[in-house]
Amino acid sequence: MNERLIIFDTTLRDGEQSPGASMTRDEKVRIAKALERMRVDVIEAGFPIASAGDFEAVHAVAEAVRDSTVCGLARALPRDIERAAEALKPARSGRIHTFIATSPIHMQHKLRMRPEEVVERAVAAVKQARRYVDDVEFSPEDAGRSEIDFLCRVLEAVIAAGARTVNIPDTVGYSLPGPFGALIKTLIERVPNSDKAVFSVHCHNDLGLAVGNSLSAVLNGARQVECTINGLGERAGNAALEEIVMAVRTRQDQFPCEVGLDTTQILHCSRLVSNITGFPVQPNKAIVGANAFAHESGIHQDGVLKSRETYEIMRAEDVGWHANRMVLGKHSGRNAFKTRLRELGAELAREEDLNEAFLRFKDLADKKHEIYDEDLQALVTETNLATRNESAKFISLKVCSETGETPSAQVTLWFAGGERPGAAAGSGPVDAAFRAIESVVQSQANLQLYSVNAITTGSDAQGEVTVRLERGGRIVNGHGADTDILAASAKAYMNAVNKLFCDAPREHPQSGDAL
């Protein structure tokens, strides 16, 4: 039997560090349940010391997930490790992941620490973490730019201190596949106790090489890969889970290890993460993009019809693609609705939320006769947003737009404890709607991104809108879905405004401020 490649998903931690991708506790639990259903080995649920909300989210994931290991991130600081251990208490299988930077540039400018001090801190952190859990992972941050002799010294010391996994991060996405694979091979050969730990890699995508670097590391002995759904993550993102998993599965002729995931859940996870974070998936994205399995050109179609293998290296069904299936309709009852949500792992905990979602479902089914899984996911996201205690809520919108005339919009919002009307003209109907909202909420934020995607096919599909706002250096994403894309746009704007007004500040794990 081949060895197992451990898939460590960090969508909820590194993915969430992507500007605007922050998730609520309930959203994190929903994604974690979907990852568990896909049989991901380890789920990094967050950085518990970052804020009370982050702590609660890791705690809630640790409570909800039974079959995957749940991991919490901690800098090599006693208070971080205590907090991570506390958050992980309910986990059936919990892991503490502690890290400190080892590259000359990070030690000198970020940590302002001598290499000896870094080794001491790393060892102390691992020993402390081992007092709480058996499963401890250590990362020398910016390993891709660290000196190899020093890396060997740190790794030997942390393995001796009890680290069971040592993770080699290419923090800034600087590595190339050949040298990165060689680095992993050398580390495994040179660290005297390397057989006592699993070697892992964590690659960022700044040069578009995160997946290539990770796979090269696997070919050279790494047996854990850290990755995220859709490649979400800081800057250009992390290695995409779906690409790693399908490469290893499709090219079993090359890889000496296999993955234990249920790959048919990949598309579902991709759509869920995109829906919740508001980060759309580009159509030509490998595995999960809308065009990934569309053999548009006549020549290709002909080839595929004659024999599938002519142009297809994977089967679309194996990653969860199937022809858009109508799952529910106008006449579906509450039970069918509830059952399908459960099957999708999108149950609503409170009875009143389920009632609210069912009313929304009926309303949607009146406008759109065929309701797909993607509609249901969007509907649950909308319900979660609507039932949250938000200070600003969208109530209604009227937009007038006519060729040759200046568009205008009137909105009614719930704001500052009451219903408030607003009105404005704009260069287009969306601009007018946003200006009308601003006339009430006065966030003074800059609109950085506006995007619309159809959730399913057909002109009656729901539009899913993402709005990114920036104010004083803070970036938030808002999202909204509706069959009316102007209403979806207004909802998305309000969702972003709420985040700007309400979300508490949180510490960034890699800022170095607290060290």
Ligand code: KIV
């Ligand atoms: O990119 C990185 O170095 C990280 C560490 C915290 C593992 O995310």
Ligand code: ZN
């Ligand atoms: Zn990272």
